[in-house]
Amino acid sequence: MLQANLFRDFEFELEQLEEPQPDSDGIVIKVEIAGICGSDLHAFEGKHPFVKPPIVMGHEFSGIIHQIGREVADSSLQVGQRVIVEPSITCGQCYNCRTGRYNICDHLKVIGCQIKGGYATYVKVPAANVIPLDDSLTYEDGAMIEPLAVAVHAVELGKVKAGDHIVIIGAGTIGLLVAQAAKAKGAKVAISDLQDSRLAIARQLGIDVQINSGKASIIDGLKMFAPDGADIIFECVGKAFTLRQSVEIARKGSRIVIVGVVEGDVSLPVHYIQDRELELLGDLMYTRKDFQQALELVQNKEVLLDPLKTKTYMLKDINEAFRYVLDNPADTLKVFLKIS
Ligand SMILES: [Zn+2]
Ligand SMILES: [Zn+2]
Known part of the structure; x- marks a missing residue:
């Protein structure tokens, strides 16, 4: 599998790796499409306060379930299923986690920001973070549900x-x-x-x-x-x-x-x-309710995503993709990476 590592500012290094095995309570997703977000650009430029190299970025992505961990109890998740991921990893214990505002968890970590994300052929995620993607939505739509949840x-x-x-x-x-x-x-x-x-x-x-x-x-x-x-x-x-x-x-x-x-x-x-x-x-992040509402808004065509889609690059051209976004801020909305 191919993975884009950010080890230093302004340059991704591509690496060929063995595919990962799922954690017992986790899922391995074969990533199809990942979006480039403003915060990814900040990290690429070394300006992000909480996202620092070394990191595999990509917190807006869609794909297919590739493997399911032994102890995953959710029988609605199937190998081959089209999915998206809510990237927040929260502690479940702090005041805001206990009172329903886990988007501002004291120990919040985000897949693609502090934990390996979707700029790789395969990504490991907890089963609880996986959300089915309706067949009526494309993988590009799927990768835009996270910013829409924001x-x-x-x-x-x-x-x-x-x-x-x-x-x-x-x-x-x-x-x-x-x-x-x-x-x-x-x-x-x-x-x-x-x-x-x-x-x-x-x-x-x-x-x-x-x-x-x-x-x-x-x-x-x-x-x-x-x-x-x-x-x-x-x-x-x-x-x-x-x-x-x-x-x-x-x-x-x-x-x-x-x-x-x-x-x-x-x-x-x-x-x-x-x-x-x-x-x-x-204002920070979102909760599952916001993700579900985002999916409904797109399915009901109350929010249109197509006019916001600028361009798609292959994962191997990730450096070119980031430079394009940095050099063309006026003409760029959402740029995607085709991962698989
Ligand atoms: Zn983002
Ligand atoms: Zn918490």
């Missing part, structure tokens, strides 16, 4: 309801998925970005308002759409200027959900947060 979780955390006016800052993959998940709740959605190419995809997806915040102010862009201002803002970039922008444009008494991965310390106008009674919410 979006579903953010929309739930933000308490989006029908009729709400939502602003999404950033029309990357996650921003466009949050926008669609919020639309599915019956919200009205505006989205801002600096790239017209991404805003064109937002238009194609039926997002109500698109604002190029390099050319027009978001506040002006919202005047017709939401005269009372936005109820909830989703920050889906994670940069200092977009975080500040979120606070500056927020209506008094509104909510901001931070979905983008923030690098380092950021200074914010806290007097606005205090004076305007803003709610600022952190």
Whole structure:
């Protein structure tokens, strides 16, 4: 089997290995498609705070069950079955695990981030993390359920309801998925970005308002759409200027959900947060409920994934794939690796 190791920044090393045997309570999956996520790029560049070499990345993937461990009790799992994987490995013991918020487990580890992931022909995962993939979905769709679960979780955390006016800052993959998940709740959605190419995809997806915040102010862009201002803002970039922008444009008494991965310390106008009674919410990962909802949204065609699919590379060309994504940020949404 082929495996892509990240031993140092900016370079994967390909290795031929024996195929792994399943743990007694685990499954070996033959990976078909794995996605490249913004956080994988951060790790590739040596900028990710929690993902460091040496690692086999790949936390968004789909494949086929290849082997099942001796003690796996779940008889619904069969060799040859099409599956996806919820990559969170949690302790089950800490306060948040005990109270249903295992996405913020004190000991959270993620397959493809701290544990060998899907940039390899075969990957070992606990049976409990395996989720069947409906025949109506492609392997590329399957690999996008994880980022969609991120979006579903953010929309739930933000308490989006029908009729709400939502602003999404950033029309990357996650921003466009949050926008669609919020639309599915019956919200009205505006989205801002600096790239017209991404805003064109937002238009194609039926997002109500698109604002190029390099050319027009978001506040002006919202005047017709939401005269009372936005109820909830989703920050889906994670940069200092977009975080500040979120606070500056927020209506008094509104909510901001931070979905983008923030690098380092950021200074914010806290007097606005205090004076305007803003709610600022952190957001991380998802739970199984979010995964199930993500699958349903795609099966019911309430969320469209095809317009977000940019390109597919073979696993052996992984270095080229990562360089392409780094060099073409404006024209790139989801790039996949074909593993098998
Ligand atoms: Zn990701
Ligand atoms: Zn825990």
